[in-house]
Amino acid sequence: MINGAQALMESLKREGVERVFGYAGATICPAVDALAATDIAYTLVRTEQNAGHMASGYARMMGKPGVCMVTSGPGATNLITGIATAYMDSIPMVAITGQVQSYLLGRDIFQEVDITGACAPFIKHSYLVKDANDIPRVVKEAFHIASTGRQGPVLIDIPIDIQQQMIDPVYPDSVDIRGYKPSVKGNDNQIKRVAASISAAQKPLLCVGGGLFSAKAQEELITLCESARIPVVTTMMGLGLLPRNHPLNLGMIGAFGTPTANRALNTTDLLIIAGARAADRAVTSPKEIASRTKTVHLDVDPAEIGKNFSTTVPVVGDVKVILDQLISHHPKAQSEAWIADLQARRQAETQPAAAPGAGSVTPSYLMRTLGEQLDDDACVCVDVGQNQIWAAKHLPMKHGRFLTTGGLGTMGYSLPASLGVKTAVPDRQTVVVCGDGSFQMFENELATLKAMGTDVKIVMVHNGVLGLVHQIQYSSYSGPFGVDLTGSPDFEKLAEAYGIPGKRISDDGQVDSAIHDMLTASGPYLLICDVDPMTTTSMT
Amino acid sequence: MESKEHTLSILVENTPGVLSQVSRLFSRKGYNIESIASGTTEDPKVTRITIVMNGDDATIAQLAAQLRKLLCVISVKVLSTEDAVQRELVLVKVKADTKDKRDEVLQIVSVFRASVVDISRETLTVSILGDENKACALMDLLADFGVLEVVRTGIIAIERGIRTIYEDTKESGEFNYGKNVL
Known part of the structure; x- marks a missing residue:
């Protein structure tokens, strides 16, 4: 028999976790103690919010969930901003919080806070574990939920007595959640419609966001924009998807974007939004654009379709898979004149300004x-x-x-x-x-x-x-x-x-x-x- | 777009906190729930929630999509008044402290095919089953006697004919957005 905290660590190891960012406190001590006995690396932060941000930075580079672990009460509430940040940026994360004894829940005892309730509006899913036997399944599900579909943070709140409960853990090999079956492949008929639209377009434009990083679809993006001859604009979260000097990269859109990118957005005849929600900072007047031009929206999250942008052709699925499906149709736009015009404008605006005088840094x-x-x-x-x-x-x-x-x-x-x-x-x-x-x-x-x-x-x-x-x-x-x-x-x-x-x-x-x-x-x-x-x- | 009344049928896992997860989504997105009713189905692990709310078609579609994102939600269906039967149970406690008044109330009750479920020297408690219009009309008439309190179950709805909510899984709900389910 082992205790719940040891089962938690074994479950994390089975998910490939190599590092945890955290801040210890009374109710998470059994888990910290169990972690110390493993080869999982541990980074002590200086405030819990930053455990969330570190897990976010780690997750974005690894392409798998980052893990942070803090104590109950103020530890958990301090982590909230880290969780909300990951949620808004769709970053996979598993956050583990200690909790007061399960049989004392609801009595407002020292360092008790309803953290699953507090995080509910900005978390993909959360668990309050009330039996240590559930820990292996909950961890397996949490990693699955955090890293599939539209990625995001998942919270596991574990009372200290559950961390100490002695069990014979059973580790599941697979996950089956009735209400969670994210789409992967895009609908073939919709893909055909998109391909045909591209081939008919003279002024096509790809607007790409952070979702392409999440889907690891950079290569597919480059292949599609080059072979189908579609210029690319990005949101802020999509910066770096294409090198700045890529001939089809027009830069960032929005209030802080490049004039050429915004001009392209306002004159395109086929706007393909991929892995982006195109919120207010990126597109200030979505209604106006949607009323004027044909729009395609490729996204893994069906709730994004039509949320900020009314869409002519929606395709729901993993953007990497969808782009691959699109590429296999070999679409090619009649866009050379449009590209030449945009490239000339882009060239003109990227002439480096001369360094001005002394006294401050420009x-x-x-x-x-x-x-x-x-x-x-x-x-x-x-x-x-x-x-x-x-x-x-x-x-x-x-x-x-x-x-x-x-x-x-x-x-x-x-x-x-x-x-x-x-x-x-x-x-x-x-x-x-x-x-x-x-x-x-x-x-x-x-x-x-x-x-x-x-x-x-x-x-x-x-x-x-x-x-x-x-x-x-x-x-x-x-x-x-x-x-x-x-x-x-x-x-x-x-x-x-x-x-x-x-x-x-x-x-x-x-x-x-x-x-x-x-x-x-x-x-x-x-x-x-x-x-x-x-x-x-x-x-x- | 035109704002009108919609009925949402939501099938959820019967686990703690589900109702708050569902209702919170409405408050977060800034929508008012006109009526909400909840109860288990033929499968005790599954609860069916019926929510009536006002909104335009795009709003309702977005809300349904957001609901489908919740892991506890099994399926969401927007029911139209034409395709679905709606019922609500209303209990009305009416002041009726004389025989004449009681007789008059009983007469109204029989016309509405409502029933009396409790009687005392001072009051009658009337139960009426039906759609919203019927309940409103009855309450309107009973108001003359003095209504002491009213309680309603909230509207429940079920589709007419062979179609059921089980055909409307999340996957088929997403099919409209190009999800590959076939």
Whole structure:
């Protein structure tokens, strides 16, 4: 006989779990104790939210669920933002929370909270385990649910007495959930209609999002857009699906997108949305576009069809499989004139702007220079705010990854996500882009970075304000209020206190060599770039 | 688009918390439930929930799709008033403290083919089975005597003819969106 916690660890191992991000507390102690006896690696975070973000970074690089484990009560509530972030970005994750004794549930005892209830609106599924014999089945189901269909977080809440209950576990080989049978293959007739539409189109356009990363469909995308001659625009979550210099890549759409991408979106005669929900930030007037043009929506989640966009031809299934099915029909659009026009426009708008004068760092120049110096397959973890927009607009992606939270937009995501990335792909160059606001939301994790002994470079856009709100307050409200970051520490010294070298620059002339120094330094590094707070995201 | 009344029949696993999962979806998406009724089916592991709500066709389609995403949901069907029989049980406690009043109430009750399920010196409790219109008409008449309290089961509905909700699995619901089920 073993206890429930040991059965939990054995179940995790059977799912291929190699690492858990967590924060211990009283009610999760049996599970932590059982974990210590296995070869599963454990990363102690500094606040539970970041266990979620680390699991997210790990999951995005591994293409399988990341696992985080925290205690009941405040541990669980702190994790909520991490869970909601993963949900909005459709990232596979299994979150394990300790819970008070099952026979005391509902009595508001110390560190008790109804976490399955609290997470319900933004979690794919959750379990409250009331018998340790269920643990093997629940874990098997949780990994299946998190990693199939539209991926997302799954919560397993386990009372401490259930973790201690002695059982003879039976580990199931397969999963059978009556109410859960996600589609894989696209309907053949619909695929034929899409193929015929492509061949008839003169101005076809593929709009791709994070779903293509989830489906691991990058190669299929490249094959389809090249063979069928369809230019591509991406959402923010789709950045990096195609290298920036790919001739058919028109860049990102939306309020912060490229003029050419938005022009293409507004003039296409066949819009194919794949693995994207095309929410407000990407498409501001979906009704107008849908009323004017034929739309195809390829998505694994049937509830996405028609949610933000009314669709002429919907196809539900795994986008990788659907794209393969489409490719087998050899569609080819009559699109050469349209491509030539868009390419000329794209060429004209990507001429690098000259570096302006001294006194501050120009964000666009910083991002371009950073992108040029990065390894081809570097992972860039980008936070939220102006830094996110500048990086999305100006950082030239090659064959690496652009990891940000495009859905929930959680400040403080970047560094913890990068630590998750490093545990998944330790040899890949990993860089964080953040602002001085978002830095102060994750700075406690510098300790985790140090403890892991891993190599993450941090580029901070430093302007002393919450830049994006500051910018909006200037343009749309009575003026800046409550966004001045007065009281912030000397970041160089702060990094130094963690044993992390740093450098501060305040001139475009220093950017090139400072980035070079940062990237060639061994170990973690903080580069602080002074930016004029009046610099907005619309400037080039 | 035009907003009208829709009846949703939802088959769910009979497990704790299912009703809250289903009803929460309505509140999260900002829709009001006009009526909700729930009970087990011929299979004790399965519960059937009937919800009546207002909305346009696109809203209802989106809601049905969101409901199908819940793991506890086995099938969802939108029933139209033409294709389905609807019933609701209403209990009305009426003030009737004289013989004349009681006789008058009993007369109305018999016209409506309702029945009296409890009687006291001061009150009569009337039970009426039917669609919403019938119950409303009865309550309208009983209002003259003084209605002390009303309780309704919520509307339940079943399709006319041979068709059942079991033909409407999630897979076939998704077929409209190009799901490959054949």
